[in-house]
Amino acid sequence: MTESARIVMLEAQKIVLESYLFDTPGLEGAAFLICGQAAGGTPKLVCHAVIPLQSTDYLERRHDGLTIGSGSLTRIAKLAREEGMCIVFAHSHPDGITEFSSKDDEEEAKLLPFLQARAPGRIHGTMVVTKTSMGARLYAPRRIPASVLVVGDRFRLYSAETDDCVPQVYDRQVRAFGRDTQQTLSALHVGVVGLGGTGSPIAEQLVRLGVGRITLFDGDRLERTNVNRVYGSSLSQTGRPKVEIAKEHLDRIGLDAHVVAVAHHITEESAAKRLRDCDIIFGCTDKQIPRAILMQVALRYCLPVFDLGVLIDSKDGEIRSIHGRITTLMPGESCLYCRGRISAEAMRIEALSPQEREQQAREGYAPELDTTAPAVIAFTSTVASLAVSELLNRLTGFMGSDRKSSEVLIAFDQSRIRTNRVAPRDACHCADHAQWCIGDENPYLGLAWPTLPS
Structure with a gap:
């Protein structure tokens, strides 16, 4: 389409x-x-x-x-x-x-x-x-x-589209949500930022749901330790760009989705500018600077972002806690700064080179270099599915008219799911209506792009 x-x-x-x-x-x-x-x-x-x-x-x-x-x-x-x-x-x-x-x-x-x-x-x-x-x-x-x-x-x-035809492959979904929802899905352009443990299952679910256009953003290449949770990947593909692996996998499904692979991080201006073509974005990155960029895109382009996170706290093979999170970002909702999910200090540290980070750690100005975080497909896939369910609820309201939360918190180790909606802090930029829905500006998003790390 x-x-x-x-x-x-x-x-x-x-x-x-x-x-x-x-x-x-x-x-x-x-x-x-x-x-x-x-x-x-x-x-x-x-x-x-x-x-x-x-x-x-x-x-x-x-x-x-x-x-x-x-x-x-x-x-x-x-x-x-x-x-x-x-x-x-x-x-x-x-x-x-x-x-x-x-x-x-x-x-x-x-x-x-x-x-x-x-x-x-x-x-x-x-x-x-x-x-x-x-x-x-x-x-x-x-x-x-x-x-x-x-x-x-x-x-x-x-929609300005007039095609009323719904392919038979979506019959079971039409029986659940109706033809209008299926036609809306086919007309949407959805972005997925990060093709790891949460982004890859989201991309596959979007294709099978019948989303018309999907743009994938990721500048990383597949590593052997990614294969345990990245959908469509195999050990023989290690070293290849994740977005290329994902696109090939999604195209093999054979449905109508037009899938575009952007093999760059959104900390690169050329890639970040392609975000504004999307109607909705799933943010599946574990970095703070890309999350801050997605927040600005959400505010300035009236572009809903579902930001996902999974955190496994484990020591010596023993689980302490397993948490998942889906936060909906758009004008009028509290941002990740308001919620304490990201901070200027953490982004400062993230922007350091490994050598700078090591030097500042020795001087006491930064924590020691991070160790590789644990990741398990059962938990990343569950959070991915719940995020797609959030999109379906925004489209259909199947969770009921009283469901007005903008964040879902999952405690896997406690078998508990909670929701919340927090008002933006008065002093936060996300509460400044003058910054809402302003579209393009120079420089893009008001950021100094050449200095941003990947």
Whole structure:
């Protein structure tokens, strides 16, 4: 399936937008979305703010059309130009029809040239909103249909695709979650960062679920000690890039997924920029700096990240504890700093070369070099499956409407699973709404990329 252009917005933004568009029953309403841009392979806009129209901005409001004054257009174009942002003109269809009307086409023919002239060099667009659906199109610069992805407690994709065919291989899943969920899965682009004990089973499950596009990120090569838990690997493949092994394995399954292998760490700017093409990411790395990068991607691109971790505490072959974790990152949720999962000091130490680390350890400024952590396929696979279940719950709500947690904690040695939702700390950058959903900036993510270690 061809990947469609996207407009991405938060569930909370959609609620605000609908309050503006449906403020007067039976009449069309309008608002503007101020959006950041993700200049990746497929056009994507990220909603930063919803701007309402004033009652005086309407020249005419009917059940089948509306006209707005030039003053509101001038205002919004000036704001977009000054902030380097894009504009989406959204309006409602009270009749419930998502398709753009001939009247919409006429108004767009006047609106888009104005926006392109006043805020040049940006992608602009339009959107139709009904009580049950959304439709959109972008001008990049030619007009193209766009899907709308809404993320929050639930993920909803209002797809521009029209293919209603669901392959028979997914029959058992359709019986569980329905055709709409299967079609959503087929339209999603999911990234997997790290192809080890958690990333490799996640990638395989995504393919078998019917996810349409999967991009794999990992700069490491397979080692003999990886084979005990890396799906699709064998001893004969040691020394080969993990992503190549994974792609070959996933392609052999023979389903429709388009799998792309990126044999680089996301601490390299070229690889990190490809993250923004994804709709959802599974972070399966055990390093702190890549986790910090994924946090920034989640905040700036309204891009949900499921961050995974498994920790086995063992001494002399005796288990002390076995813990797993799945943390959902997106604007509005507490980040890994807030939760104490990563720290600036740990990242400083991680960024040191082995020689620098040894020197600082001798001087008492860093702990001794880490020993190789234990890893067991039963536990890494379980955490991977629970993470995929979290995605399915966000798509379907099968865990119930009262399930609003953003972190799952597993204590294997105690046979216990707990969930939580922690508010962002006021002083943390993840609580700064100005940093949410801003899209591209220079430098990318505000980071000094040449200095980042792998």
